[in-house]
Amino acid sequence: MNELPTLVSLYYSPWSERARWALDHHELAYRLVQHTPLLGEPRLRKLAGPRRGRVTVPLLLAGGEALMESFEIARFADRHGRAEPLLPEALEPEIRELNALLEHAMEEGRSLTTAALLADDAALEETLPRGVPPLLRPLLRPLSRLGTRWFARKYALDLAERAKPLAAIAGTLRRLREHYAGRAYFFDRFSYADILVCSLLQAISPVSDRYIRLGPAWRRAWTIPELATEFRELLTLRDELYARHRKRRVQPELDS
Ligand SMILES: N[C@@H](CCC(=O)N[C@@H](CS)C(=O)NCC(=O)O)C(=O)O
Known part of the structure; x- marks a missing residue:
């Protein structure tokens, strides 16, 4: 990863907290962009790229990818971090x-x-x-x-x-x-x-x-x-x- 990942997050949302926690657990550096419901919807749509249906946060933009599921962001954190995995293969x-x-x-x-x-x-x-x-x-x-x-x-x-x-x-x-x-x-x-x-x-x-x-x-x-x-x-x-x-x-x- 050359560029720092960007996390679009709603600070009070528990789904966003899961993603921040996973990235922080691995002490990964990332840019945090605060999302605001309604006002932030057009920007979120644009950042999420071409996809149908509802767009949500957390959204992680990294290495040309846009991950829009907190679970996938936790997997990303495990792949790139060095701390104990949050999602060990067996579990x-x-x-x-x-x-x-x-x-x-x-x-x-x-x-x-x-x-x-x-x-x-x-x-x-x-x-x-x-x-x-x-x-x-x-x-x-x-x-x-x-x-x-x-x-x-x-x-x-x-x-x-x-x-x-x-x-x-x-x-x-x-x-x-x-x-x-x-x-x-x-x-x-x-x-x-x-x-x-x-x-x-x-x-x-x-x-x-x-x-x-x-x-x-x-x-x-x-x-x-x-x-x-x-x-x-x-x-x-x-x-x-x-x-x-x-x-x-x-x-x-x-x-x-
Ligand atoms: N399955 C998704 C659900 C995410 C989700 O529901 N996000 C809501 C949290 S309240 C959201 O984006 N709200 C802000 C908005 O829609 O503008 C995940 O696990 O990340």
Whole structure:
């Protein structure tokens, strides 16, 4: 690889966090481009190259390739990095299955978190770009609402339904809790499976601002107290995984 890879990422999205975590685990240098739903859609389409259907982030541009699946970006990180692999050959099929299994719960989480944002004016204001001064935020809230509604249409989210997504997430988390049963890792060592589980937990209780910075209202809107209580052991495990394994990115000055 001659040119530095570019990661197009949505900083608060758990899918993007998976990709950043995998690249950072291997201490790979990359340029980080922040994506904004709605406003960033034309640029994302252009960067994703000729392809049909929905374009999403994370998107990794490297060596003439455009990888648009977080799982593929983790495989890329393993191919190019020197740290312990996140997807060891022997475990890859099982982790791929877990990825597919969790995707359904992740999508249900997306409906809940989007509905929660639309119901909370303060949280909507906090989703505006960091540079927007506090006094302007209430004035720009309609823009944030417009972007969030557009996002809900892009993913065909059912914003009225709450019981079904809650049950789907709880069902998946119960299986995961049973699987971990007091262990520190999904397998006998840290792997991409643990990163996947952490990304699902973002929908019931976001990780510390040290890792993904949200505002207080936003954080509250994305917390589901009944699930956060029921799955507190998994949340503790998530916090330990972050403390032990979430390395910082090298060369963050390359952000654009
Ligand atoms: N299967 C994809 C899913 C990625 C995905 O759903 N990305 C959403 C995250 S919310 C996204 O791109 N949102 C921003 C947008 O659509 O503008 C992956 O694993 O990377």
